[in-house]
Amino acid sequence: MATLGELERAVMDLLWQADSEDPAEIAFTANALRDRLARKTDSSPDGKELAVTTVLTVLSRLEKKGLVQRERDIRPHRYRAVTSREEHTVELMNEVLGSAPDREAVLAKFIGSVSEQEAETLRKLLTA
Amino acid sequence: MFWASYLLAAMAVILAWPVPVLLARAKWTARAPVTALVLWQAIALAGGLSMIGAMLTWGLEPLGENLLAGLQGLAGLLVSYAPAPGLDLIHVFALSAALLLGVHLVFTLLLTYYRIRKQRNKHRDLLNLLSSPVKNSPKTLVISHPAPVAYCLPGGAGSVTVLSEGLLELLRPEELEAVLNHERAHLNQRHDLLLWAFAAWRSALPWLPTSQLAQQAVNELIEMLADDGALRTANRETLIRAVAVVASGERPSGVGAPAKELLTPEESEALSTAHRLHRLLSPSPPLGKPAQAMVLGCSALLLAVPTVLLLAPGLAG
Numbered sequence: 001m002a003t004l005g006e007l008e009r010a011v012m013d014l015l016w017q018a019d020s021e022d023p024a025e026i027a028f029t030a031n032a033l034r035d036r037l038a039r040k041t042d043s044s045p046d047g048k049e050l051a052v053t054t055v056l057t058v059l060s061r062l063e064k065k066g067l068v069q070r071e072r073d074i075r076p077h078r079y080r081a082v083t084s085r086e087e088h089t090v091e092l093m094n095e096v097l098g099s100a101p102d103r104e105a106v107l108a109k110f111i112g113s114v115s116e117q118e119a120e121t122l123r124k125l126l127t128a
Numbered sequence: 129m130f131w132a133s134y135l136l137a138a139m140a141v142i143l144a145w146p147v148p149v150l151l152a153r154a155k156w157t158a159r160a161p162v163t164a165l166v167l168w169q170a171i172a173l174a175g176g177l178s179m180i181g182a183m184l185t186w187g188l189e190p191l192g193e194n195l196l197a198g199l200q201g202l203a204g205l206l207v208s209y210a211p212a213p214g215l216d217l218i219h220v221f222a223l224s225a226a227l228l229l230g231v232h233l234v235f236t237l238l239l240t241y242y243r244i245r246k247q248r249n250k251h252r253d254l255l256n257l258l259s260s261p262v263k264n265s266p267k268t269l270v271i272s273h274p275a276p277v278a279y280c281l282p283g284g285a286g287s288v289t290v291l292s293e294g295l296l297e298l299l300r301p302e303e304l305e306a307v308l309n310h311e312r313a314h315l316n317q318r319h320d321l322l323l324w325a326f327a328a329w330r331s332a333l334p335w336l337p338t339s340q341l342a343q344q345a346v347n348e349l350i351e352m353l354a355d356d357g358a359l360r361t362a363n364r365e366t367l368i369r370a371v372a373v374v375a376s377g378e379r380p381s382g383v384g385a386p387a388k389e390l391l392t393p394e395e396s397e398a399l400s401t402a403h404r405l406h407r408l409l410s411p412s413p414p415l416g417k418p419a420q421a422m423v424l425g426c427s428a429l430l431l432a433v434p435t436v437l438l439l440a441p442g443l444a445g
Contacts, residue, residue, distance in 0.1 A: 005256055012257045065253060085258065086272075092254050093273045093292070095247075114402055118409040125369045 007058045015081040027078035030055045132437045136182035143175035148338040158407045160415035161349045163423045170427035177434040187222030190214030195438040236332035280311040282320035303370040306362035313357025319350040348400040368408045375401040
């Protein structure tokens with residue numbers, strides 16, 4: 001049996017993939033997700049069936065983390081990704097980069113603050 | 129005991145302003161980053177100790193010759209509710225301020241720890257969904273992003289180094305190895321602990337020049353230390369090129385750096401990178417042993433003086 005972390009990843013991969021492939025079908029019931037996951041992992045060595053309750057647990061964890069949205073208007077509830085994989089990546093990288101200026105600007109800035117000889121060496125290295 | 133509190137206050141002022149300004153301008157720090165880090169820590173600790181100590185000894189003056197006697201007197205007072213001759217409102221005020229500052233510092237330290245941890249956990253959660261591991265390189269993840277980024281996410285056994293696809297495209301294998309070794313040096317030398325302590329110091333006393341300058345200096349010094357770590361296996365040109373490329377997108381402290389700074393984060397980062405590049409392009413020999421020993425001696429003295437001032441008065445006379 002896969003760990004919860006691995007399952008979260010597999011579920012998000014499915015939802016994100018669906019989002020980019022077919023805009024009409026982006027929300028799934030837990031059952032549909034279970035079937036898709038089972039199809040993907042049917043070669044797993046232990047051969048244990050994935051329970052729908054496990055998928056629901058994973059989905060509620062993802063919902064708490066703000067990654068998955070639940071559509072409650074019809075039963076059974078359907079789940080969809082809140083935003084695309086790319087947007088999450090950008091968000092994550094912004095956290096690391098801050099509002100980093102573009103590469104050229106930073107390079108220009110520190111080339112301006114080192115000596116002429118150092119700047120020359122640096123240019124040579126960068127164009128090598 | 130008044131003289132002790134005045135000396136402590138004078139020391140607090142010196143450590144809060146002229147000393148950090150001078151040290152931040154000093155050039156030798158790049159030649160002895162470890163020693164410089166020790167000195168910054170001593171300045172921060174001694175500064176905090178003298179600030180609290182000055183108010184404490186001043187407030188306890190009517191109760192005892194030194195800190196221990198004063199605290200004993202205070203405890204006796206609290207137990208017996210007896211009126212204390214000479215303990216005026218102003219003394220009580222100084223004592224309360226000392227207590228408040230002490231609690232504030234400890235509380236901010238804990239709060240900063242909690243905030244950093246929370247942010248890291250959230251980051252790690254998302255990272256687990258978005259990144260993929262690298263073959264043949266344990267604890268290394270790749271994230272699909274065009275900007276050249278490399279950073280480390282500390283967390284004990286779960287520490288990871290994250291590289292962006294943009295970086296993998298721009299760097300040659302040996303440069304990538306240098307970047308990885310740089311990040312691993314951050315993780316192995318537990319630079320996150322230093323960043324945590326100085327980030328807390330900074331958010332506890334944001335208006336104090338020493339806390340701002342100290343944080344910037346520490347950020348820069350740990351980058352230099354990590355560069356030295358990378359240089360153990362990489363050659364200088366390789367590292368220089370890698371630093372220049374990564375500089376387009378890296379913020380040194382990774383996750384958990386607080387927002388406001390003297391310079392904007394970008395300016396401070398560009399400046400720090402310039403210093404690192406200068407250090408790599410025109411290497412100077414490490415600071416001599418005697419000079420380093422002198423700095424370490426000063427650091428020890430910085431911690432010893434306020435301690436002696438707190439405890440000695442009654443004992444000496």
